[in-house]
Amino acid sequence: MSEKTLVEGIREALDEELARDPNVFITGTDIGPRGGVFLATQGLYAKYGPRRIIDSPLAESSIIGVGIGAAMNGMRPVCEIQFADFIHPAYNQIVNEAARMFYRSGGQYCVPLVIRCPYGGGVGGGLYHSQSVEATFAHVPGLKVVIPSNPRDAKGLLKSAIRDNNPVLFLEPKKGYRAIKGEVPEGEYTEPLGVAKVTRAGDDITVYAYGMMHFYCVQAADQVAEEGISVELVDLRTLNPLDKATVLQSFKKTGKALIVYEDNRFVGFGAEIAALLCEEAFEHMDAPIMRLAGPDVPAVPYSRPLQDWFMPDVQRIVEAMRKLAAY
Amino acid sequence: MLKLDTAGAKDHNSHAQEHPGQATAHSAPTPDCLVEMYEVMVRSRRLDERCWLLHRQGRIGFHISGIGHEAAQVGVAFAMQRGHDFLHPYYRDLAMVIALGMPMRAILLGSFGKQGDPSSGGRQMPNHYCYKPASIFSVSSPVGTQLPQAAGLALAEKLKGGNRVTVTCIGEGATSEGDFHEALDWAGVHRLPLVVVVENNEYAISVPMHLQMAVERVADRAAAYGIRGVSVDGLDVFASYAAAKEAIDLARAGAGTTLLEVRVARITPHSSDDNDATYRSPEEKARVRAQDPLPRFQKQLVEMGLLTPAMIAEIERRAQAEVDDALRYAENAPYPPVEWAMGPVFAD
Ligand SMILES: Cc1ncc(C[n+]2csc(CCOP(=O)(O)OP(=O)(O)O)c2C)c(N)n1
Numbered sequence: 001m002s003e004k005t006l007v008e009g010i011r012e013a014l015d016e017e018l019a020r021d022p023n024v025f026i027t028g029t030d031i032g033p034r035g036g037v038f039l040a041t042q043g044l045y046a047k048y049g050p051r052r053i054i055d056s057p058l059a060e061s062s063i064i065g066v067g068i069g070a071a072m073n074g075m076r077p078v079c080e081i082q083f084a085d086f087i088h089p090a091y092n093q094i095v096n097e098a099a100r101m102f103y104r105s106g107g108q109y110c111v112p113l114v115i116r117c118p119y120g121g122g123v124g125g126g127l128y129h130s131q132s133v134e135a136t137f138a139h140v141p142g143l144k145v146v147i148p149s150n151p152r153d154a155k156g157l158l159k160s161a162i163r164d165n166n167p168v169l170f171l172e173p174k175k176g177y178r179a180i181k182g183e184v185p186e187g188e189y190t191e192p193l194g195v196a197k198v199t200r201a202g203d204d205i206t207v208y209a210y211g212m213m214h215f216y217c218v219q220a221a222d223q224v225a226e227e228g229i230s231v232e233l234v235d236l237r238t239l240n241p242l243d244k245a246t247v248l249q250s251f252k253k254t255g256k257a258l259i260v261y262e263d264n265r266f267v268g269f270g271a272e273i274a275a276l277l278c279e280e281a282f283e284h285m286d287a288p289i290m291r292l293a294g295p296d297v298p299a300v301p302y303s304r305p306l307q308d309w310f311m312p313d314v315q316r317i318v319e320a321m322r323k324l325a326a327y
Numbered sequence: 328m329l330k331l332d333t334a335g336a337k338d339h340n341s342h343a344q345e346h347p348g349q350a351t352a353h354s355a356p357t358p359d360c361l362v363e364m365y366e367v368m369v370r371s372r373r374l375d376e377r378c379w380l381l382h383r384q385g386r387i388g389f390h391i392s393g394i395g396h397e398a399a400q401v402g403v404a405f406a407m408q409r410g411h412d413f414l415h416p417y418y419r420d421l422a423m424v425i426a427l428g429m430p431m432r433a434i435l436l437g438s439f440g441k442q443g444d445p446s447s448g449g450r451q452m453p454n455h456y457c458y459k460p461a462s463i464f465s466v467s468s469p470v471g472t473q474l475p476q477a478a479g480l481a482l483a484e485k486l487k488g489g490n491r492v493t494v495t496c497i498g499e500g501a502t503s504e505g506d507f508h509e510a511l512d513w514a515g516v517h518r519l520p521l522v523v524v525v526e527n528n529e530y531a532i533s534v535p536m537h538l539q540m541a542v543e544r545v546a547d548r549a550a551a552y553g554i555r556g557v558s559v560d561g562l563d564v565f566a567s568y569a570a571a572k573e574a575i576d577l578a579r580a581g582a583g584t585t586l587l588e589v590r591v592a593r594i595t596p597h598s599s600d601d602n603d604a605t606y607r608s609p610e611e612k613a614r615v616r617a618q619d620p621l622p623r624f625q626k627q628l629v630e631m632g633l634l635t636p637a638m639i640a641e642i643e644r645r646a647q648a649e650v651d652d653a654l655r656y657a658e659n660a661p662y663p664p665v666e667w668a669m670g671p672v673f674a675d
């Protein structure tokens with residue numbers, strides 16, 4: 001084991017999969033000699049060359065469309081969209097094409113495609129370098145949506161995503177690329193898609209989170225533990241398909257749920273968790289289900305105090321945990 | 328209700344008939360005009376350089392530069408009926424927005440994310456210009472989105488029987504986006520009063536021109552849409568002005584759209600977040616720096632007898648004073664109140 005950053009976990013997964021499978025290739029803008037704007041692909045161009053590390057034209061719809069075509073011809077493309085905010089020109093290819101291909105061809109064609117994409121705010125990125133897009137895409141059947149919260153999972157989940165026979169949107173918490181560090185096992189391992197993880201056992205309340213917000217929830221849970229509040233923390237890891245069993249199991253133990261996400265609150269991922277708990281564990285409910293999320297304004301504003309107003313943080317999570325525990 | 332209060336913004340989407348005190352472009356720039364163009368270039372350059380410094384000092388969070396693009400931008404801006412014609416710019420167009428009358432104080436308020444920034448009141452990142460009093464539309468980060476919108480501005484102008492020309496700017500990289508193709512298709516079909524200026528600096532962040540397109544000139548792409556394609560040396564003010572003037576005159580006369588490629592130099596890294604040493608050699612960077620359009624224009628004007636050392640010094644002094652003033656003003660301005668983050672999200 002050695003301590004790595006989240007972005008190092010990503011890079012190792014890419015490197016190992018490129019080495020393991022000649023059908024894996026990477027495309028996207030600036031992923032070549034530049035190594036990606038966040039350096040996730042640093043060194044890979046030098047190692048694997050321009051036939052496998054392909055700097056694309058600046059055209060997101062084609063980055064995905066070309067990826068779909070290559071996937072249907074036997075490759076395993078890993079397509080990088082530079083920021084989640086710039087995935088929207090590719091919406092048609094992702095939603096109408098990649099996600100529907102297997103179904104519409106009656107299983108004759110599948111699309112083993114990974115779309116890597118940094119997401120999230122709190123980085124001074126303003127309206128278009130801060131967005132969280134998971135709710136939009138988790139809504140789409142046929143598309144897997146994965147969000148790692150730590151280096152170990154980042155590596156293990158990305159390797160699984162590359163080996164999966166379906167399109168996977170792999171959302172990476174950009175604020176955590178270097179801020180989140182952790183142990184990464186040496187040698188080959190994978191983490192399964194579609195499996196959530198209880199990252200902290202507790203009795204009083206269940207907190208559901210993923211990505212950067214999970215990182216903050218760990219710190220918040222430590223804080224409230226000193227006040228005697230025992231938090232069970234569930235890292236969802238895969239939003240679609242959702243690991244309902246793990247979600248329900250924890251709730252049945254605590255009866256109190258808080259969902260934390262930085263995406264806009266309205267019709268956000270928290271609503272899906274809340275609906276699931278109401279539908280399938282109503283008799284276990286001890287408190288109104290709580291959501292702590294980004295507000296319903298178009299996107300994260302740039303100016304520092306405005307950004308701070310938007311972003312959920314450890315302090316706000318602590319307050320929400322206290323409130324729920326006290327109910 | 329919280330709203331940005333800029334002159335001429337009384338009603339959504341209304342546009343003043345004439346911009347007060349606007350110079351109409353001459354077919355060849357007059358001597359006075361050439362000196363003014365030079366002064367705009369100097370003002371833009373000094374502000375731009377100061378922003379890099381402010382970023383290094385940690386006083387602003389981000390900067391994206393127009394250094395090396397100024398000759399083309401000034402040439403195009405002075406060929407417009409400034410304030411009357413529409414500009415849908417992109418993030419590199421600092422000299423262009425200065426030429427159209429955006430005050431330095433306003434620009435630096437944006438760099439600091441301060442209250443009163445007329446572009447967005449601090450909601451957007453720096454260099455995402457918007458200035459309604461000068462008919463400058465709002466810059467977005469997703470590249471290329473301004474093109475279909477500019478076609479729409481031009482279409483509406485045609486439908487309304489107005490005489491404004493729409494000028495929109497884009498980098499050569501972003502011409503790969505579908506929006507570019509779709510916009511030019513409209514422009515050709517409807518012979519729109521539109522000038523699409525492609526500021527070709529041969530890089531899209533790190534991706535070089537030859538990985539972006541297989542044609543030699545961006546202007547070659549025009550043929551596919553039935554519009555004019557013109558490629559000029561955008562490091563030269565005279566060439567840029569002449570080409571823009573012709574394109575704008577044709578657009579105003581009903582002769583349709585021009586795709587105007589101005590070949591410029593990106594003398595800086597892509598932005599303050601970029602390290603261009605990862606993809607450009609020191610030799611290449613030196614070569615690009617040597618193309619600097621500002622000393623070139625200065626030399627031309629000196630040789631024409633339009634600029635003297637005393638005038639050059641005076642223009643420098645004024646530019647520095649203006650930058651200093653704007654910096655003091657913006658740094659001392661308050662941040663927007665948090666209510667400004669909350670909305671309104673819908674128009675009334
Ligand atoms: C749709 C979209 N994709 C990606 C980006 C990230 N990005 C910002 S600028 C840029 C390069 C643009 O290059 P070019 O169009 O040549 O303009 P230049 O910056 O060189 O003036 C990229 C990839 C973006 N802003 N929007």
Ligand SMILES: [Mg+2]
Pocket residue numbers: 498499500526527528529530531532
């Ligand atoms: Mg460029």
